[in-house]
Amino acid sequence: MGFYIYILADMRRGRTYIGVTNNLVRRVYEHRESLAEGYTKANSIKRLVYFEEFGEISMAIQRETSLKRWYRSWKIELIEKSNPDWRDLWDEIVK
Template structure:
C-alpha cells in the first residue's frame, strides 16, 4: 500500500517486483492515479506465495473501508514511515 503522506491518499496494488514498482511510483514513472495524487510512500506490504492469493488479497483490501486500510497500516507501521529504504537493503 502506498500513501501520499501520513493519513493521505492511499493506493493498493499488486506486483511481482516490489522494489521496481515502488521505484516507478517514487520517480513518477507510472502514469495515472499515483502520479496525479503524488502517492510515493510505501507504508504497508505483504508477501504471498502465489499470484492468485496476492490478487485476491488486493481485491479484498480494495473493497475495505478507508478506516480498515488505515488500521492495517497503523498496526504494522504506526508512524507511517516510508518502508522503501528498508526493503532496498
C-alpha cells in the same frame, strides 16, 4: 520469486493506493520516480507504508481485491498496526 500487495500513501492518513506486483522494489521505484502513469502520479503518492508477500499470484490478487473493498478506516488500522508513524518503508525493501 514472491508476489506482493502494497499500499502507498502521500502522507500520514492521506490518500492511498493499493497495488500488486511480482517485483516490489521495481514497482515502488516506478511510483517514486513518477514513471507509473495514473492516480499515483497525478496525486504524488510515493510513500510505501505497507506490504505483504505471497507465494502465489492468485493469493496476492485476491488480497488486493479484498483490501480495495475495505472501508478506509480498516485500511488505516491495518497500516498503523505495523507502521504507526506511516514511515516510508523504501529503505527496508532496498537493503
